[in-house]
Amino acid sequence: MRVNPRLTDTLVRHLLNMQAYFTVGILVIIVFIIFIKGISNCSLSFMLTYPEDMGRHGGVFPAIVGTIFLVALSILFATPLGLGTAIFLTEYTKESLLTTIIRFGVESLAGIPSIIYGLFGFIFFVIKLKMGWSLLAGALTMTIMILPTIIRTSEEAIKAVPKNLRIVSHSLGATKWETTVKVVLPSAAPGILTGIMLSIGRAVGETAAVIFTMGSSLRLPTSLMESGRTMAVHFYILAREGISMEKAYATALVLVMSILAINIFAYYMMNKVTAKYS
Amino acid sequence: MLDCALKTDKLNLYYGAFHGLKDVDFCVYRNAITSLIGPSGCGKSTLLRCFNRMNDLIDDVAVQGTILVNDEPLAGIDIIELRKKIGMVFQRPNPFPFTVRENLVYGLKVHGYNKRRYDEILERCLKAVGLWEDIKDKLNTPAMSLSEEMKQRLCVARVLTVEPEIILLDEPCSALDPIATLKIEELMIELKRNYTILIVTHNMQQAARVSDYTGFMLLGDLIEFGETSKIFTSPADERTDGYITGRFG
Numbered sequence: 001m002r003v004n005p006r007l008t009d010t011l012v013r014h015l016l017n018m019q020a021y022f023t024v025g026i027l028v029i030i031v032f033i034i035f036i037k038g039i040s041n042c043s044l045s046f047m048l049t050y051p052e053d054m055g056r057h058g059g060v061f062p063a064i065v066g067t068i069f070l071v072a073l074s075i076l077f078a079t080p081l082g083l084g085t086a087i088f089l090t091e092y093t094k095e096s097l098l099t100t101i102i103r104f105g106v107e108s109l110a111g112i113p114s115i116i117y118g119l120f121g122f123i124f125f126v127i128k129l130k131m132g133w134s135l136l137a138g139a140l141t142m143t144i145m146i147l148p149t150i151i152r153t154s155e156e157a158i159k160a161v162p163k164n165l166r167i168v169s170h171s172l173g174a175t176k177w178e179t180t181v182k183v184v185l186p187s188a189a190p191g192i193l194t195g196i197m198l199s200i201g202r203a204v205g206e207t208a209a210v211i212f213t214m215g216s217s218l219r220l221p222t223s224l225m226e227s228g229r230t231m232a233v234h235f236y237i238l239a240r241e242g243i244s245m246e247k248a249y250a251t252a253l254v255l256v257m258s259i260l261a262i263n264i265f266a267y268y269m270m271n272k273v274t275a276k277y278s
Numbered sequence: 279m280l281d282c283a284l285k286t287d288k289l290n291l292y293y294g295a296f297h298g299l300k301d302v303d304f305c306v307y308r309n310a311i312t313s314l315i316g317p318s319g320c321g322k323s324t325l326l327r328c329f330n331r332m333n334d335l336i337d338d339v340a341v342q343g344t345i346l347v348n349d350e351p352l353a354g355i356d357i358i359e360l361r362k363k364i365g366m367v368f369q370r371p372n373p374f375p376f377t378v379r380e381n382l383v384y385g386l387k388v389h390g391y392n393k394r395r396y397d398e399i400l401e402r403c404l405k406a407v408g409l410w411e412d413i414k415d416k417l418n419t420p421a422m423s424l425s426e427e428m429k430q431r432l433c434v435a436r437v438l439t440v441e442p443e444i445i446l447l448d449e450p451c452s453a454l455d456p457i458a459t460l461k462i463e464e465l466m467i468e469l470k471r472n473y474t475i476l477i478v479t480h481n482m483q484q485a486a487r488v489s490d491y492t493g494f495m496l497l498g499d500l501i502e503f504g505e506t507s508k509i510f511t512s513p514a515d516e517r518t519d520g521y522i523t524g525r526f527g
Contacts, residue, residue: 094337164368164370164372165372165374165375167332167335167368168366168368168372168374168433169374169384170332170335170361171330171332171361171365171366171368172361172365172384172385172388172436172437172440173357173358173359173360173361173362173385173388173389173440174384174388175358178388182384182387182388183374183384186376187374187375
């Protein structure tokens, strides 16, 4: 029996709609629950005061600072390295055994569970290089962890830049490097920015790898060699050790809101860039 | 009067095993428009691209023979200087996805022009391509928002900014409508006073309308080369005759 194509079409359309709503729905529910559970304990003073009694009372100021430092440092390390790799793979080399190996390495790096990164960071940075539990060891571990994301997204973005733009740049007398810096990278900027945003999201939310390498000191980190705590780690410890679920949810709320803020800011920046050029 | 801005002597080019240009002896006369015609794949674009070494960007290309730029061997000219001296306009209008102004100052930045000269150069080049009145208040708008014809004019202006002597045009009108095509042709004739122009076209009427000299190519050979009026009225080679009368191609 032949299935009525119009009926199929209608059914599929509804099904696809439902799937899309379902995805957004889950996000809304998560944010909603965190909001309801966290809002009563979340205030400006919560964000700006130091925790007391292991976090049972007081605020999360050091964790916010710790998160910002860790994320900023890892992005600072990973972006030049990742972008450089992507530029090498796309602009400066032909497809060969070498690029296949590099890509395979990057893929594999992306597939490793974060706890393994934590363990590696602990053995290599914390113990072997004698960094101790520190912001630096945490940031370097995070750098390795987010590198694959930055490389892959940058590579895709660079590949999507039309070839004729490179050719016309050469025809105007530009060198390969000038072409890369002045034509290819600006054109690929939105895509590269997306990769950086994804990486920020990963670093902000990471716990396992951070606990192993940056430790979980509740003090405000004042140097690269000091231990510190991110919001995600703080949340994990508050909840896991039964210190305070209220404070844990409040922390989660701050975490979710800051990720949201970063994303909105990134979209705003991206729109500004693309609006100027197209 | 009849000196060659560009000259080739026994020029051969190979794409791997494919013999793309065969013993081509060719000359582009100064301050004139020379056109290259011929069916697709005859090597006319390849020959054009020899002059600013755009074939270098393709793997597996080997060039033999001599190319002279103002009687100087091309091989001895620094590639950046060469591409400054010989500008190129492409088949599809290809402005960078930046603003009009950024498109125009690109070459200036690359060749290290003094920033204070930017505005004066921009105005001169936009006037030369007849865009100044239309576009002077829109320098900071995206180049991609212009019409196709204006984009192509902008691309010509972009080439002019770095003060080339010779302009190569690779089927510059094939993406344009007939009216825009006529306007670009007028522009070429206007530019001839100050520049040497080599144009590749598959539009024979265009070659007949704008060019002073015409070369006909077939399968990598330059079959016939001479004054346009002669090529189109009394070609010496029957293959040229066959092509321009539409018997093949």
